[in-house]
Amino acid sequence: MSHRFEVRVYYEDTDLAGIVYYANYLKFIERARTEWVRGLGIDQSRLKAEQGLVFAVRRVEADYLTPARFDDVLEVETRVEELGGARITLAQTVRRGDETCFAARVQLVALSNEGRPLRLPPLLRRAIGAG
Template identity: 45%
Template sequence: MARPSFPDGTIDGAAHFYAVRVYYEDTDLSGITYHANYLRWFERARSDLLRRLDIDQRAAIEAGEGAYAVADVRLKYLRPAKLDDDVMIETRCTEMRAASCRMHQTARRGDEVLAEAELRVGFVAPDGRPRRQPEEWRAAFARFMENPGL
């Protein structure tokens, strides 16, 4: 019996792509995606990007090093996703700093842009204070941002 593979995104140049499908649980009574679910989809895509970059968030948390946290986000809703739509989330890192990075994320149904997010994600210590990102993580993001052949 063939078993399905786990959801995986892909990196293409300086962009990461992650596919989601709109299920009944994602929608309101009218079959339109509930607005907060875009935040969940964007979070899943960012988490998958970290996995693709060999960044082990869980190990860092368990070692007491820290974790990424969204510091601010601006969402723009343009069109509704509907029940059974296939939606592609695109993530790009637009700026890297010592303790944070800025990202741009887009949710598309085919060529149609449904929603966009501009956000800043900071690396924080277990006490919640900003902390420099691990150097190997910064290097992984730099390769992602600069190397279209990654």
């Protein structure tokens, strides 16, 4: 199962050379993850308010493969790679057409308001198709 999210590159996303500034790819994939969770029917604000659960990025492995430029329309694909007790590992790819610009492996952890690991809620596991 994968989720797709479209993003256009704005001038503010680029550097002096006119290419996407490297850190902005992290913003693009963050937006895509938020929309992926929303698409699963999970309200993250409600999850925090009712269960005290938030998601945090624990680890990112990123490969910058070819530059995206101003006004490009990019597609971010998000796929679940692994699901643990309190952890989700995602593969996220940013493409311009058939060309891959950026690829990342992102590990998320579920945390309590106090910063302690929490088990992923059954609602999320069911939405992902893992429980």
